[in-house]
Amino acid sequence: MEAKQRVKLSQWDALMLEGLRAYGWSDDELLQRVRERNLPEDHSIYEFDYQALAEFAAADLELFESAVKDGYVIKYNTLGGLRSWIAVAYGLEPVVVREPGQEMVIAELTEAQKERLESVISFGWAIHEDAARPGVYRMEPIQR
Numbered sequence: 001m002e003a004k005q006r007v008k009l010s011q012w013d014a015l016m017l018e019g020l021r022a023y024g025w026s027d028d029e030l031l032q033r034v035r036e037r038n039l040p041e042d043h044s045i046y047e048f049d050y051q052a053l054a055e056f057a058a059a060d061l062e063l064f065e066s067a068v069k070d071g072y073v074i075k076y077n078t079l080g081g082l083r084s085w086i087a088v089a090y091g092l093e094p095v096v097v098r099e100p101g102q103e104m105v106i107a108e109l110t111e112a113q114k115e116r117l118e119s120v121i122s123f124g125w126a127i128h129e130d131a132a133r134p135g136v137y138r139m140e141p142i143q144r
Contacts, residue, residue, distance in 0.1 A: 006119070007063050009072045011081040014120065015046065016053040017067065018089040027068050034064070046084070077122040079103055082139055086117070104140040106130075 009017065019042060020030055033039055034057045039050035057064035066072075074085070079096050082105045086094045094107035109117065114137055118127055121139065130136040 006071045006073050007066045008075045009067055011074050011077060011085070011122075013053060013056055014072060014074050015081070015084055015088055016048045016050060017072075018085065019044070019046065019048045020050065020053070022088065022091075031065060031068055035061075046088070071119055074120055074122045077125055079105060082121070082125070085120070089116075101144055103144060104138045106136065106138050108133075108136050110135070 020034070020039070023030075023040070025033065034050075034054050037051060037054045039054060042048035042050060074081075077085075079098060083094050083096045086092050086105070086107050086109075090107075090109070090113055092107055092109075094105050097104045097106065114127065114129075117137075117139070121127070124142050126140055126142050128138045128140065130138060
């Protein structure tokens, strides 16, 4: 039997989905709220427009349901977007290094958090554990 390929979401749509997941709703409740457009107003630094996510979901409900229930891959990550995803999904504030040739995001993650991040991070990124600090990971572009 063929494994189901995870759908691809834009970085922004993934951030909005994680913003809604932070409410602790089950997958079914999250999907119902999006379908019914019964969504909160976001007052975070991101100012997510969850109604825009509802529009996206309405345009391709099967894709959105798959992203919620089966997981997703982000189409293209940026340094800031990766920092934001970790902040929204895990409530952590990672370090961003923007020095040319040394660009990376550094975060202390549990094994489960690292595995989930590995499953969503876009192609072109590598995750390395800091040998001197177990549980501290560097997310770096494969090519600079």
